[in-house]
Amino acid sequence: MYKRLGTPLVLGMLLAACSGQTASDQNTASPAGETAGPATWSDRTKSQLRQAIDARAAHGLDQMAFNVSASDDNALNEQALRFAGALARGASDPTKLYEVYTVPRPSPDLKAGLANALRAGDLTKWLDSLAPQDGNYKRLSAAYLKLKRQPQAPEGQIADSGEAIKPGASDPRIPAIVRELVILDYLTPDAAQGNGYAPAIVEAVRRMQADYGMKPDGIIGDEALAILNMSDADRMRAIAVAMERLRWLERTPPATRIDVNIAAARLTYWRDGKIVDTRRVVVGEPDTETPQLGSPIFRLVANPTWTVPRSIQKKELAQKGAAYLRANNMEWKDGWIVQQPGPKNSLGLVKFDMQNDHAIYLHDTPAKALFAMVQRQRSHGCVRVEDALGFAEMLAKDEGVVDEWHRARETGKETFVKLPREIPVRLLYQTVLFDKDGEPIVRNDPYGWDDRVGSALGFKAGKALRVQTGAADVGP
Structure with missing residues (x-):
């Protein structure tokens, strides 16, 4: 499966x-x-x-x-x-x-x-x-051929009997639903067993419903089953798109680099050809998507200020008064709203400055609770890094500037620490990953970006299951 x-x-x-x-x-x-x-x-x-x-x-x-x-x-x-x-x-x-x-x-x-x-x-x-000659591409190829050879399964693995499952009910489909919720990260592997629709399962379903713009009532009906089910045709399309995305990439990327999978909201740090760190990130919500960029980090910024972009200024802050600005350590400067360094700063305590024309970068955030969410497409486009201070410390040590970094942090003011060499960053979008056994895992498509790739490859449109998160704060 x-x-x-x-x-x-x-x-x-x-x-x-x-x-x-x-x-x-x-x-x-x-x-x-x-x-x-x-x-x-x-x-x-x-x-x-x-x-x-x-x-x-x-x-x-x-x-x-x-x-x-x-x-x-x-x-x-x-x-x-x-x-x-x-x-x-x-x-x-x-x-x-x-x-x-x-x-x-x-x-x-x-x-x-x-x-x-x-x-x-x-x-x-x-x-x-x-x-591509790597093992992951070959595993995708094998999975695609296996699906192509086998008889096409019904539209979903969980039967739609026409009756919704309400909290507290007992239904033979519950074990299959629990299995899918575990795969989707809404439940832990030790979730309750049996046919009972228990409170923990209900809460997981409500979280899933909220992420997909549904009424979070915990009732498992047609819409909830559509998220939990995926046909073999949908899987084949997703795997073909994943292979295409790998073909877009250079065959020998920099041995030391940072890859961010926007679809999965995860960061992977490669050092000398080996993965040395992975962590969660928060990326752009569906209306302010994080773009697919190749852009290096060239310096660390301790205690950053944040100049609020015009778009956020007009949409998020236009109706805010002077009291709000003072409470959030913001002030007008040369026609711009600037947030001063400190714990309330939307960039947190560190910014990873990147070279690109789109004002996209990695940074810390005071909104730590977002990292615990399953769907982390909740920013205005920049990439918020879990334990960003720990990650900055790691990069500073690896690049030999840890003393300069410590001194910069101690100033309490915006201070720049240039890296001796730039660290390439690739902001990618992949909806197919692998489990510990090497089996392909097809994620839902938070931005709907697989549609245009699948169409270019000659596939019919897939299910339009898009996350609807809504930005949680005014940060970038």
Whole structure:
């Protein structure tokens, strides 16, 4: 069975990429023993192209049409390059699907790679080298093929009998509902057993209903079952989208970096190619989404001030009076509202300054309770880090500036500590993760961002189950 939500311990796994040669390395290198000659098609290479395209379900590309009957060289070149491009960089362009996408992408020389493969008479080896080579991509591929081979299951695993389950009732569907609530992180694994709809389960259902904009009455009806159920078609679509998102990424990312999975609201810190820390984050709510950025941290800011953006100033603070500003340590300065350093500052006690044109960064927050929530899409777009002071201490030690950091904190004033080297940050969006056994876990899609990717891959629209959280405060 394919599950839908993972535990925090495995959230960083999907963001890993393989090591070794990049796609561009493999595309431009000449095969061993190659001799100069014309790059022409042979019966062998034509057959290899047809076989590769016929097997494209291994990459979740089977809903896309490719012309496998092309005969002349120009048409063959066109189809080969189109298929190779889908493997090497993705069948879709995220910069066209999203208003903002700046995560580094592969840039292989596919024409040179095709020419070399034709001269060597081995198209299969070249095509096989283009897609991600890491274990997670291969697990996604295996899961997709398994779902494709098996008979399509009913729409949901939990039967909709037409009767809603009310608090205090007994129903044979309760064990399956409890299992799904545990997977979705609304219940702990030691939740009550049996057929009784107990108070702890009712409270979990109410929390789930509130996150999805439903009346939180604890009654399990059609809408609640729609969240708890997912068809095999929905799973296949989500896994295909996950593979596509991995194909967008450079094959050898920086060994030291910070990856934030926006969909899961989790941060993963990589140091020298190994995961050394993971923690929860709070990201943008569905109306103020955190964009998919590639942007480095270049300095730590102790005791930051916060200049309130115009959008928040007009929407959140326009009706607030002078008493509110004084109570929150805010003041007008050169036409802007500026919040001074201190425990009430919306940036908390540390800001991780990043270089981008979108005013997006990581930071602390005084709203600690948000980290305990299941759906943490609750900010105005920036990324709030759980125990941000502890994370800043970790980065300062790793980068050799811990003494400077301590002195900066002790000033009580906004003080900047430049890092000796920038730490790359990738703000990514992945709705499929893995459990401890390597099984794929399909999350719900908080922003609905998988829809446009699935459509580009030729899939029909999936379920429109979107979180509706509402920002909890005026912070960024």
